[in-house]
Amino acid sequence: MTEKIDPKQELNEIRRIMERSTSFISLSGLSGISAGIVGILTYFFVYSRTNYLFEENPNFATTTEGLSYLLKLLIPTACASLATAFLFVLYFSARNAKANNQPLWNKSSKQLVANLFIPLIAGGAFCISLLVHSYLDMLAPTMVVFYGLALLNASKYTLEEIRWLGITEICIGLIACFYTELGPWAWLFGFGILNCICGVVMYFKHEQS
Numbered sequence: 001m002t003e004k005i006d007p008k009q010e011l012n013e014i015r016r017i018m019e020r021s022t023s024f025i026s027l028s029g030l031s032g033i034s035a036g037i038v039g040i041l042t043y044f045f046v047y048s049r050t051n052y053l054f055e056e057n058p059n060f061a062t063t064t065e066g067l068s069y070l071l072k073l074l075i076p077t078a079c080a081s082l083a084t085a086f087l088f089v090l091y092f093s094a095r096n097a098k099a100n101n102q103p104l105w106n107k108s109s110k111q112l113v114a115n116l117f118i119p120l121i122a123g124g125a126f127c128i129s130l131l132v133h134s135y136l137d138m139l140a141p142t143m144v145v146f147y148g149l150a151l152l153n154a155s156k157y158t159l160e161e162i163r164w165l166g167i168t169e170i171c172i173g174l175i176a177c178f179y180t181e182l183g184p185w186a187w188l189f190g191f192g193i194l195n196c197i198c199g200v201v202m203y204f205k206h207e208q209s
Contacts, residue, residue: 026097032199034088039191042081112157119150140183144173144190
């Protein structure tokens, strides 16, 4: 006697297979943790290079010398931080894909990268304009907002946790836009601590088992 197949269960299984085929599921939680650590280190590096200058002169960013110094410091640091975090993501995701016998570079991963970097590049250009016009108070909140938008835009091609991370980043960045004194803390929390928390959740949910 043949066993009856539950149509609902069969549809759920088909949906699960289709979601896996159109999503980049090799994204590793360890990459989120490492990106968070890079964010934390970047924050303290920039803080150690700028805090004493603003203590001596609160209007440091509005001076020609100050603006030049910040441009030379922040743009290379941001690029180096992003490149380092991306390399960690690439390394741990490649290792995860190999362990699960899955391709690293496929249609989903290409769409993920494209949808992630378009808002990041636009946000980077906008943040440079804020820096050039000395809107320094808005710099950190804006970076967090655009980072959240980039994650949200890319989340449809990868794990569900990235979507919630993006939404949380946007909320934190918007709050800091209205309370600009929270900007540095929003940056540290958004790029550092939240990435680490999301990475831990992803690791134990998708990889530990």
